[in-house]
Amino acid sequence: MQTIIQGKESYRQIAAILKGIKSKKFLLVCGKSSFEALNIKAYIDSGCPEYIRFSEFSPNPRYEQVCDGVEAFKTSGCDAIVVIGGGSAMDVAKCIKLFCKMSTGENYLKQDYTDTEIPLIAVPTTAGTGSESTRYAVIYYNGEKQSVTHNSIVPNYAILDYSLLKTLPLYQKKCAMLDALCQGIESWWSVNSTDESKEYSKIAIKIIIQNWRKYIFEDDELAAEQIMLASNYAGRAINITQTTAPHAFSYKLTSLYGIPHGHAVAICLPVIWSKMHDENSLLQESRGKEYLRMIFDDISKAMGVGTSENAILSFYSMLKDLEIFSPIITKDEMQILVSSVNPVRLKNNPVFFSEEDIRIIYAHVQI
Numbered sequence: 004m005q006t007i008i009q010g011k012e013s014y015r016q017i018a019a020i021l022k023g024i025k026s027k028k029f030l031l032v033c034g035k036s037s038f039e040a041l042n043i044k045a046y047i048d049s050g051c052p053e054y055i056r057f058s059e060f061s062p063n064p065r066y067e068q069v070c071d072g073v074e075a076f077k078t079s080g081c082d083a084i085v086v087i088g089g090g091s092a093m094d095v096a097k098c099i100k101l102f103c104k105m106s107t108g109e110n111y112l113k114q115d116y117t118d119t120e121i122p123l124i125a126v127p128t129t130a131g132t133g134s135e136s137t138r139y140a141v142i143y144y145n146g147e148k149q150s151v152t153h154n155s156i157v158p159n160y161a162i163l164d165y166s167l168l169k170t171l172p173l174y175q176k177k178c179a180m181l182d183a184l185c186q187g188i189e190s191w192w193s194v195n196s197t198d199e200s201k202e203y204s205k206i207a208i209k210i211i212i213q214n215w216r217k218y219i220f221e222d223d224e225l226a227a228e229q230i231m232l233a234s235n236y237a238g239r240a241i242n243i244t245q246t247t248a249p250h251a252f253s254y255k256l257t258s259l260y261g262i263p264h265g266h267a268v269a270i271c272l273p274v275i276w277s278k279m280h281d282e283n284s285l286l287q288e289s290r291g292k293e294y295l296r297m298i299f300d301d302i303s304k305a306m307g308v309g310t311s312e313n314a315i316l317s318f319y320s321m322l323k324d325l326e327i328f329s330p331i332i333t334k335d336e337m338q339i340l341v342s343s344v345n346p347v348r349l350k351n352n353p354v355f356f357s358e359e360d361i362r363i364i365y366a367h368v369q370i
Contacts, residue, residue, distance in 0.1 A: 005136060009163045009232065011224075014043045014126055017085060018051045020160055024122045026083040028053045030076045032096040033087045035059075040170050041128065043087060055079040057095075064095045066112070066144040072099040073111075083122040086158075087167075089179075090264075093125060093134035094141050097156040101140075112144060118155035125158035128167045130231040131179025131265055133186065133238015135161040139245075148254065157242070163235055165228040175263070177219060177325050182265030183234040184211045185272050189247040190240035192279075192298050193351050194288050201301075203240035207233045208305040219325065248275045248356065251348030252364065255340050260330045270329045273318040274367045279354040280311065288353035295353050332369045340365050 008016055021029060031047065035058045038044055047054070057075050060068040076084070076099055086096035102111040104119045125135035134140075135158055140151040168176070187207035190200050210233035217226035252275065253267035262270075276299075278284070288295050296311075303314035322328075332340065341361050349356060356364070 005157055005159065005161060007136070007161045007163065007235070009228075011164065011166045011228075012042075013162050013164045014087075014167070015046060015050070016162065017047070017124060017126070020124055021052055021083060021085075024083060026052060026122065028055065028079065028081050029083040029085050030054065030072070030079070030081040030099065031056045031085050031087065032072065032092050032099065033058055034089070034092055037089075037128065037170075038087060041087070041167060043126070043164075043167065047085075047087075051085075054085070055081060057099075060091065060095050062091050064091050064098075064142050066142055066149070069095055069098045069102065069142055070111070072096075073102045076103050083124070085124045085126070087126040087128060089127065089129040090132040090134050090141075093127070093132070094151075096123060096125070097134075097140040097158075098142055098151055101151065101153055101156050112149055112151070116151075116153040116155075118153075120155075122160075123156070123158040124160040124162065126162045126164065126167070127231070127234075129171060129175065129179045130165075130168055130227070130234040131182040133183065133234050133236070133241065135163075136235055136238045137242040139242070161235065163231050165224065165231045168227050168231060173219070177327065178263040178265030178269075179234070180211065180215060180218065180230055180265070181269040181322075181325070181327065183207060183230070183237040184215075185249055185265070185268045186237040186241045186246065187211070187233070188272065188276075188302055189249055190237070190244040191302050192295070192353050193244035193247050194353055195244040195351055196298075197243055200240045200243040203236045203243075205301070205305050207237035207240060208302065210236070212306050215321070216324075245351050246348060248349055248352040248354075251345045251352075252340075252361075252368075254345070255343035256330070256368075259336060259339065262330065266327055269322060269327055270368055271364070273315045273322075274364050275352075276311070276315050276318075277367075278356070278360065278364055281354075284360075285355040286353065287350070287355050298353075329369045332365060337362065337365060 191204035214226040217223035249272040256267040299311035
């Protein structure tokens with residue numbers, strides 16, 4: 004069971020947590036430069052037990068970098084992990100925890116995953132992925148995206164300290180928030196949704212819709228606290244359901260055009276939502292067409308609008324206000340994009356998309 008701690012400067016509870024788990028030395032996983040700008044650095048340096056810092060990883064962390072982190076953890080005699088940062092730092096920390104007791108003579112990704120029981124404390128510095136409460140991590144092996152999934156990598160503690168959002172660049176705030184909103188929406192319509200996940204989605208969406216303007220345009224502290232909470236709820240929802248088509252469509256947009264993940268997902272979601280209204284679409288949702296219509300209506304109500312069509316228009320309006328624009332896709336790039344969509348992610352989507360559907364969706368993403 005995960006313990007979630009909230010509030011301004013709640014990061015000051017890290018030392019007490021480490022003392023409670025009897026940690027003598029921990030591995031600190033954090034970004035190379037972003038960590039230096041945070042108030043938490045002084046606290047970690049002066050108020051916590053001995054630690055070893057690991058920051059040698061890129062924004063899309065590579066397998067070899069995780070291996071370096073595993074080596075640092077083992078050779079330094081660490082007994083716990085604290086991760087402070089965004090999604091990439093979280094991914095690295097989770098994989099270090101999962102791999103640190105495996106055989107070094109074989110690829111970690113090919114070995115059986117088991118719970119290493121290494122305590123993991125997660126302190127997010129962005130409000131977007133909700134990774135601090137999920138069983139997922141993403142790393143790259145030989146240039147290919149690898150999804151790592153295991154229940155044991157859900158951090159034991161998640162510290163939601165909204166004061167750590169203060170130094171985020173505005174564009175990064177926008178993209179992260181949009182990722183949280185998309186995760187809330189996708190999880191709600193996922194074929195894997197449950198009553199629990201739908202409740203998490205509802206909370207996340209309502210909070211974001213009520214607070215995003217003050218968070219983005221007024222730098223309001225209370226709004227920041229609420230957006231960080233919403234991000235966590237969206238993460239908890241996705242932890243149950245996994246992501247759907249908008250995420251599947253987004254990954255190649257990120258690598259091809261250098262668009263941040265939240266930006267890429269957000270420009271795909273309303274187009275895909277609109278396409279799912281096509282009466283000729285092949286349903287993958289076993290609970291039926293009427294159920295899916297009801298879900299679309301419930302999402303729309305959570306967004307504060309009456310109908311699914313209005314919700315899509317509202318989403319487009321939000322993107323315009325946030326100045327989130329789409330790339331121009333060339334003919335050659337179109338084929339790359341169509342071929343890139345992960346069919347596994349599409350299985351979670353309530354509606355099936357053919358190759359021609361995928362092409363049509365990408366064509367409308369750029370409008």
